Amino acid sequence: MPELSLLLARARVDGAVFALRPDYRALLIAVDGLVPGPGDDSSEALLQGAEASARRALTERPVEELPHMASWRDAFRAFGAKPQRTRSSAEALLRRAESGLPRVNRLTDVYNAISVLHQIPVGGEDLAKYIGGPRLLRSNGTEEFHTVAGGSDITEHPAAGEVVWCDxxxxxxxxxxxxxxxRTQLTETTTTALFILDALDPLTGEQLDAAADQLVAELRRLGPDVQVQRRLIAAESAVEGSS
Structure with missing residues (x-):
């Protein structure tokens, strides 16, 4: 639909991010027509499959030695984060998967399962709460980040040079x-969403597409009128498409 295409056309990855990691790729998937709700039998089966997949992977090597997780640790170090304390979303989920992934709502459960199954960071945003297009940049330290600490809403500021997604x-x-x-987290009332799949070498383009294809297939069962637009942003080129 035109609104999804417009949003994806506005998406940007700053050159300073590519200077940090020229191999970075962001695959954006914008979706409308979702029917929200709590977890169901299909999302539960997907989560259980992801948990079993994680257990198999982690019998062979520790999570930090999985190739894509190791790349993300290097990327975090490059902008000053300590990966022992600040882990990529995929590594955090893989660590939780051994004892059981969280059950949140069926939309969040689906993308968490895809993240674990494909060992790739996947983010989900409620597009109804978005203002402007998504941008990945290195912070100047003044941007506002709204979160919760000790049960209270607070506003933080990222460190200067930190890599952040903004609207x-x-x-x-x-x-x-x-x-x-x-502000933009997915809830049981979300009907239009943006998913961001973050890739670094050695994850291949084929592996990235496989993760996206499975995510789209799962999203399509969450409503009879689900519409999807995709865009790949990379250092040398950008590929747009719809399905």
Missing amino acids: DAGVTCRRWNWRQGR
Whole structure:
């Protein structure tokens, strides 16, 4: 639909991010027509499959030695984060998967499962709460990030040089894919969403597409009129498409 295409056309990854990691790719998937709700039998089966997949992967090597997780640790170090304390979203989920992934709502459960199954960071944003287009940049330290601490709403500012996703109202996700802001998080009332799949070498284009294809297939069962638009942003080129 035109609104989804317009939003994806506005998406940007700043050159300073590509200077940090020229191999970075962001695959954006914008979706409308979702029917929200709590977890169901299909999302539960997907989560259980992801948990089993994580257990198999982690019998062979520790999570920090999985190739894509190791790349993300290097990327976090490059902008000053300590990966022992600040983990990529995929690594955090893989660590939780051994004892059981969280059950949130069926939309969040689906993208968490895809993240674990494909060992790739996946973020989800409520587009109804978005202001302007998504941008990935290195913070100047003044942007606002709304979160919760000790049960109270607070406003933080990312460190200067930190890699953050933003819209026109402020930071939507800190430290590339570490922590999402409350304003744009998915809920049981979300009907239109943006998903961000973050890739570094050695994850191949084929593996990135496989993760996206499975995510889209799962999203399509969440409503009879689901519409999807995709766009790949990379250092040398951008590819747009719809399905």
